[in-house]
Amino acid sequence: MSQQSLLADRGFYLGPLFRRAADRHGAVFVTLDRPLDVDPARGVDLSYAVLADVVEELSARLWEAGVRPSEQVAVHKSDNVDIVLLTCAISRIGAVPALLSPGLSGPVVGQLLARLRRPWLITDRAKLAGPLADVDVPSLVRRTLTVDDMPTAGEPDRSGAPSERPAALSAPYAEPLGNHAGAEPPPPVRLHPREPALITHSSGTTGIPKLAVHCANTMWNRLVPQQAMGWPTRGETAALHMSFVHSRFYHLLGVLLRFGSPLVLITDPEPTSVGPLLSRHRPGIVETHPNTFVLWEELADAPGAPLSRVRSYGSTFDAIHPRTVRRLLGASKRRAPWLIQLYGQSETGPVAFQWFTRRSAARADGRRVGSGIPGFTRVRVTDDHGRPIAPGVAGRIEARTRGRILTYLGARETYERQLDGEWWQMGDMGYRSRFGVLHLIDREVDRIDSVHSNLEVEDVLMSRLEELREVVIVPGVDREPVPVVCVRGERPLDAERWREATADLPAMAEPRQWRFEELPMTATWKVKRVEITRMLAEGARA
Template sequence: MLQRLLPEHGFYLGLMFQEAAARHGRVRVTLDRPLDVAPDAGTDLGYTELADMVDDLAARLWSAGVRPSEHVAIHKRDNVDIVLLACAVSRIGAVPALLSSSLDGGVVAVLLDRLHAPWLITDRAGLESTLSGLDISLARGVLTVDEAPGHTLSLATCAEVPRRPAIRLHPREPSLITHGSGTTGIPRLAVHCPYTMWNRLVPQQALGRATRGEPAALHLSFVHSRFYHLLGVLLHFGSPLLLLVDPDPAHAGPLLAAHRPGIVETHSHTYALWEDLADAPGGPLSNVRAYGSTFDAVHPRTVRRLLGASRRRDPRLVQLYGQSETGPIAFGWCTRRGAGRVRGRRVGTGIPGFTRVRVVDERGRTCPPGATGAIEARTRGRILTYLGAPEQYARQVDRGWWRMGDMGYRDRWGALHLLDREADRISTLDSDLEAEDELLSRMSELREVIIVHGPRREPVPVVCTRGDRPLDADRWRRATGDLPALSEPVQCRFEDLPPTGTWKVKRLEIARLLAAGELPTLSTAPVRG
C-alpha cells in the first residue's frame, strides 16, 4: 500500500544538467564544433554553463508559446545543441520529438503529420534544403536556432526573458519521442516516458560504476535515446566529456589524443573507421578502459584492434544489445585476453532484475539451446507505443514479450547469439552477419562488407575498401573459398551506402538500388594480386 502512495521513479531530461552541475560543479565538456544556439560560447564549457544554457533555452521556448505536453519536433543539422534543445523542451514539460537530419523531406512530412501539428525547431540550412517543400501548416509554429526567412521565429529574439521553474510530468506520461532506424521503410515514432527511461538508466548506472568519473569521448547520434541514457550515466558520475560530431580520424584523432578518454562509445561503423587510430601518433586510444557498443555488434577484427590500442591494464569492450523500443535487454563484454576468441554475434545475457530474453519458434514455443528462432524480450524499459501506428506496436507484443525482429539462438550457458534480422535473412547462409564478420577478419583491407539479396534472391556481397582501393580478386577468392557460394562482389564507396540516422546501413535499400541498377559503384575493376 505504501509503495502505491509514493511517487514513481522517473528519468527527466530537463533536470539532467542541473542535477549534474549541483553535484559536480564545473566539470569540463569539450566540443569539436561550436553550438549553433550559442556560436560565441566556444567549445570548452562546463556542466554549470550547459545547465544555464538549458534553463535559458527553456525560458525562450516558453516565451515563444510552447506549453506542457505539446510535441516539439527538433530537426536541424547534427550538433550538440540538439541535446540542449531536447533538455530545454523537456524542462518546460513539453515533449521533444527528435528527427534525424539524414531524413529526406518526404519522410519528415510524414512524421510531422503523425506528431499532430507540433512545434518545429530547425535552422536555415534545413529550411533551404530538406524542408524547402514542406507544407508549413504541418507545424504549429517554426522556431529557428539562427536567422531564417519566412514565417519563422528565431530563438535569438527571445533573449533575456524570465527564467521559469522546471515542470515534471507524471512518470508515465510521454516525455520523449525518437524514431527507429528506418531500415525497412518509414521510421516509426517511439514514445518514451520517464518511468520506462528510468528503468533503462538504472542498470546502465550499475554497469558504469566501475568506470565512474573517467573522461569519456562520445560520437553518437544525438537523436537516439541511447545517447541520453549514456549521458545521464556519465553526468551522474561526473565524467569530463568530449562530444564529437565529426568522426573522421584526421579530425577526431588529435582531440582524442588530447582528451585521453578512459571511456569511448560510438557506432560500430565508426569503430571500424577508428581502427586507423590504434597506432596513431599521441596514442588517441591508449588510455581507454572501456569501449561501449550498443547499435550493432562490433566486428571481431575491430574489437582486437581497439583493445590492443589501449595501454590500460584490463581494457574491455562492453556490448549492450537492444533497440529503441526496449533499451538494452542483454549485455556482455570482451577483454584483451579473450579478444582472439571473440565471436561478434554473441551479445550476452539478460540484465538481472530488469530484462528477460527468450528465443521462440514459429509457434511461439521456447527453443532449446542451439536452436535458431525469433528473439523476444520482456523489460520494464519498453516504450509506451508507436505514435500514429498503435496497431504495429500491438503486433510486436505477445503477453508482455516484445518481438525484437532478430533471429538468433541461446547457447547452453544462456548467452544470446544474434544471427540476422528477420527481414534480411538469406536462405543459403546460416548467418549473413557471421559471414561478414569472417570476411572482415580475413581481409584487413575491407572497411565494410554487407551481404544482401540480389535481383534473383542470390547473396551479393557489397564491399567497401579502406581508401577505396581496388579489391584484389585473388585475395577475395581465397577468403571466400570455404564459405557458402556468394555472387561476385560489388564494390562501393562507404559514403555512397544509404545510412540510417545512427549510421547503420539500410540493407533493404541497398538491395532495392542494386536490383534497379541505381547503386553507385566504383568503376575500377578488381585487380589480380
C-alpha cells in the same frame, strides 16, 4: 506501498540533468569539436555549469515563444550538440521533445511531422532552405522556430552558397528563437512518470521510421542498469560520438553526469579530426556506433596514441566485428581494458549485454550478444507460433523488459503486432546456448536460404581482409547472396585475396565494390540492407 508501485513512480527526467550535475560536481569541463549553433560565441571549451545555463536560457525562450507543458516540440536541425540542449530545455518546461534525425530526407520528415499532433518545430535555415524547402511545413506544425537568424539575400548559407532569396520570401513563417533572448526562465515542470516524455524514431532500415513514445518511468528502468555498468569507470573522461536523437545517448549522458565525468562530444567522426582531439584529452571511456569504431581502427596506431588511456569502450545499436574489438583493446595501454556491447532496440533499450577483454576478444564470437540484465530484462527464442524452443535451435528473438516504450505514435496496431503478451518481438533470428547466452544470426527480413548467417560470414571476411572497411551481404535479384564491399582508401579490391578469403564460405555472387559514402545509412550508421537490395534490383533492371 508495494515494490511494483514504487518502481512505477520512479522517473528519469532530462530537464534538470545539467543543473543537477553542475550543483553536484561544479565546473567539470565539456569540450566540443564545433561551437553550438544556438550560441556560437561560447566557443568549444565549456562546462557542466555553462551548459546548465544554456539549457535554462533556451527553456526561457521557448516558454516566452508560447511552448507549454505536454505540447510536442519536433527538433530537426543540422547535427550538433545543441540538439541535446534543446531536448533538455523542452523537457524542463514539461513539453515533449520529438527528435528527428538530421539525416532524414524532407519527405520523410514531413510524414513524421504529420503523425505528431500539430507540433512546434525547431530547425535552422539550412534545413528550411534545403531538405524542407519542398515540404508544406506550415500546414504540419503549430509554429516554426529557428536556432539561427534567417539570411538576407546574397548571404552565404551553411554550405557556403549565397542565398538567392531573402528569408521573408523563402520561409516567412519561421521565427528566430533569438527573438526571445533575455526572457526569465520559468520554474521547472515535472510530468507524471507514465506520461509521454520523449519521442524518438526507429532506425528506418526497412522503411519509414516509426515514432517511439517514451515516458520517464520506462527511461528510468533503462537508466538504472546502465548506471551499475558505469560504476567501475565513474569520473573518467568520456569521448562520445553518437546520434543526438537516439534515446541511448540520453541514458549514457545521465550516467556520466551523475558520476561527474568530463565530456568530449564529437560531431565529426573522421580520424584526422578525432585523433588530435582524443590525444589531447586522453579519454578513459569511448563510445560510438559499431561502424564508426571500424573507422576508428585507424586510431589504434595513430600519432599521439589517442586510444592509449581508454579503460572502457561502449558499443551499441548493432553487433560489432571481432576484428574491430581486438584492435581497439590492443590500442589501450591500460592494464585491463574492456569493451561492453549492448544488444537492444529503440523500443526496448538494452536487453542483453556482453563484455570483451583482450583475452576473450582473441576468441570472440561476433554473433554472441550476451545475456539478459538481471532484474530488468529477459530474453527468449521462440518458433513461428511463439512457443519457446530448445537451446541451440534457431528461432525468433523476443525480449521482456521494463524499459519498453509506451507505443508507436500513430501506429498502435503495428505496436500491438510486435507483442506476445509481455514479450516484444525483436525482429531478429538467433538461438540460445545451453547456458542461456543469446547468439544473433540475422534480421528476419535479411535471411538468405543458402547462407546460415550473413552476419557471421561478414565477420569472417572482415577478419581475413584487413583492407575492408565494410562488407554487407544482401539478397540479390534472384535471392542469391551478393557481397557489397568498401575498401579503405577506395583502393580496388584485390580479386585474388577475395577468392582466397571466400574459398570455404558459402557460394556468393561476385562482390560489388562501393564507396562507403554510397551505402544508405541510418542516423546510427546502421546499413540499410533492404535499401541496398532495392538499389541492386534497380541497377539490374536498368
